[in-house]
Amino acid sequence: MLFDNNETRVGPTGVKKDLFLMKGRNDKLRKGKRFEIPEYLSNMGLNAYEFSAGRMTNFSDTPIYEKFRANSKKFNVAISIHAPYYISLTSETPEIYEKSIERLAKTYAWAVWLNAKRIVVHPGTYGKSKIKRNLIQMIIDGINLAIEFSKDLYPKLKEKFKDICLCPETMGKLGQIGTTEQIIEICNEVGTNKTRPAIDFGHLYTRNIGKIIGKNLYMPVFEKIEQNLGKNIVENLHIHYSKIEYTGKGEKMHHTNDSNWGPNIEPLFKIIKEQGYKPILINESPELESDAKKLMDLWKKMS
Numbered sequence: 001m002l003f004d005n006n007e008t009r010v011g012p013t014g015v016k017k018d019l020f021l022m023k024g025r026n027d028k029l030r031k032g033k034r035f036e037i038p039e040y041l042s043n044m045g046l047n048a049y050e051f052s053a054g055r056m057t058n059f060s061d062t063p064i065y066e067k068f069r070a071n072s073k074k075f076n077v078a079i080s081i082h083a084p085y086y087i088s089l090t091s092e093t094p095e096i097y098e099k100s101i102e103r104l105a106k107t108y109a110w111a112v113w114l115n116a117k118r119i120v121v122h123p124g125t126y127g128k129s130k131i132k133r134n135l136i137q138m139i140i141d142g143i144n145l146a147i148e149f150s151k152d153l154y155p156k157l158k159e160k161f162k163d164i165c166l167c168p169e170t171m172g173k174l175g176q177i178g179t180t181e182q183i184i185e186i187c188n189e190v191g192t193n194k195t196r197p198a199i200d201f202g203h204l205y206t207r208n209i210g211k212i213i214g215k216n217l218y219m220p221v222f223e224k225i226e227q228n229l230g231k232n233i234v235e236n237l238h239i240h241y242s243k244i245e246y247t248g249k250g251e252k253m254h255h256t257n258d259s260n261w262g263p264n265i266e267p268l269f270k271i272i273k274e275q276g277y278k279p280i281l282i283n284e285s286p287e288l289e290s291d292a293k294k295l296m297d298l299w300k301k302m303s
């Protein structure tokens with residue numbers, strides 16, 4: 001079925017320049033090239049990669065990305081892309097709202113050029129506006145408009161856009177839109193043939209100010225998704241994981257996976273195994289691929 005995963009996948013959201021080395025001539029190590037990322041990750045036993053376009057404003061298809069696409073298939077690495085952070089589908093400034101829709105529309109082409117099947121996007125913030133606006137409706141409308149606009153902008157790519165799933169993400173700060181319920185509502189309204197939740201459990205942990213931990217953090221989320229969006233969606237989720245420090249307002253900063261902040265990964269892996277889920281799990285800790293590898297090693301041991 002559309003957006004299904006054939007196996008549980010683990011990968012990072014970027015690679016570290018000083019670690020990303022490949023064998024060159026005479027087996028000497030040399031710096032890796034961007035299109036070699038799938039091979040590099042596959043050599044580490046990883047099978048997913050999230051390309052961060054968070055701060056990118058421009059992107060165009062080049063021979064490098066042609067090779068990147070080919071390598072993602074050859075080395076069986078599932079690619080996703082994180083849409084730019086400056087997209088704001090709740091902006092009260094009409095120009096910013098319109099620009100955000102255009103930028104989100106363009107991200108669909110970026111995804112095709114990377115062979116990315118999932119686009120992760122931050123829904124928006126509450127802002128300081130005193131004017132009463134239906135923010136969730138603005139997000140739903142914005143996504144629908146972006147999907148239509150993407151086809152107008154890139155008529156030659158529009159068939160390929162049907163294979164791409166937009167994943168609004170659960171967010172870690174109380175001032176951001178992105179509870180599990182809100183993300184479910186957005187996906188329900190736009191339709192699960194176009195959108196699926198991106199569940200960031202680190203964010204949900206900080207949104208709850210660390211009060212909900214262990215199985216209780218994870219299981220109710222999976223149950224709500226299954227009840228409202230269906231079994232197929234809960235079985236093939238996009239998941240972000242890392243340990244995150246919080247304040248009274250929620251998320252403060254990401255830490256490495258050996259830190260004492262939460263959430264712990266073991267209860268999540270236990271549920272994934274028991275339920276037979278096949279998520280794509282992206283490690284968002286600062287130790288990108290090394291922590292992703294530790295997660296994959298642990299998953300292999302537990303599954």
Ligand SMILES: [Zn+2]
Nearest residue numbers: 082120122169
């Ligand atoms: Zn994010």
